[in-house]
Amino acid sequence: MLETKLVERGGQNIIEIPLWVKEDLASNGENPHWTAPLTVAWPSYFNPANGHTYVLILQPMDIVTARTKAIAMDGYLVAINDSAENAFIVSSFYPLTNTLGYNTFIGLSDEITEGSYLWDSGENFSYSNWCVGEPNNDPNQGGEDYAEIKLHMNAYCIGQWNDVSSTSLDFALIEIPSAPPTTNQTNATISNLDVNF
Ligand SMILES: [Ca+2]
Ligand SMILES: [Ca+2]
Numbered sequence: 001m002l003e004t005k006l007v008e009r010g011g012q013n014i015i016e017i018p019l020w021v022k023e024d025l026a027s028n029g030e031n032p033h034w035t036a037p038l039t040v041a042w043p044s045y046f047n048p049a050n051g052h053t054y055v056l057i058l059q060p061m062d063i064v065t066a067r068t069k070a071i072a073m074d075g076y077l078v079a080i081n082d083s084a085e086n087a088f089i090v091s092s093f094y095p096l097t098n099t100l101g102y103n104t105f106i107g108l109s110d111e112i113t114e115g116s117y118l119w120d121s122g123e124n125f126s127y128s129n130w131c132v133g134e135p136n137n138d139p140n141q142g143g144e145d146y147a148e149i150k151l152h153m154n155a156y157c158i159g160q161w162n163d164v165s166s167t168s169l170d171f172a173l174i175e176i177p178s179a180p181p182t183t184n185q186t187n188a189t190i191s192n193l194d195v196n197f
């Protein structure tokens, strides 16, 4: 069993999960070898503009795992619906992710029809904030159908989006279409994270 604990860091409530990234997960040259505990930010990130709660899981994972965790929390991988929401995400989470070497999945893909992007949330896809030259569906990666937001300090075009492949590992940002839960619900959500390596 993993022991999670709620800690305060920089005025934010953070769930700390005592896991360590295995070195073989850092095969990509831009990813550092971590030795620090992984953390999940919860429940501090309430966006008053839409009344939604955002949970960042600071654990490198593939897109299938990321989507599974979002659903387990009664949410979806974040749908960035306008420039204000994009700015909220960058200002809230870049300070947590910028030195950690991974970008962050958002809930946008063209896995059904190449070039036709859909939000996991089911919302209309109208706003976009792609990095210049993206999405490129990079053939060297066998195609790319899943979107990330660039939130690490060495990334080109920080705060903008890129498409990556199904084997890419990223952090996950989950949007929950409700206000932060009560303490009891928070405890339930911690168990729902079901983090395993
Ligand atoms: Ca949204
Ligand atoms: Ca694609």
Ligand SMILES: [Ca+2]
Pocket (backbone or CB within 6 Å): 134, 135, 136, 137, 138, 144, 162, 163, 164
């Ligand atoms: Ca790309």
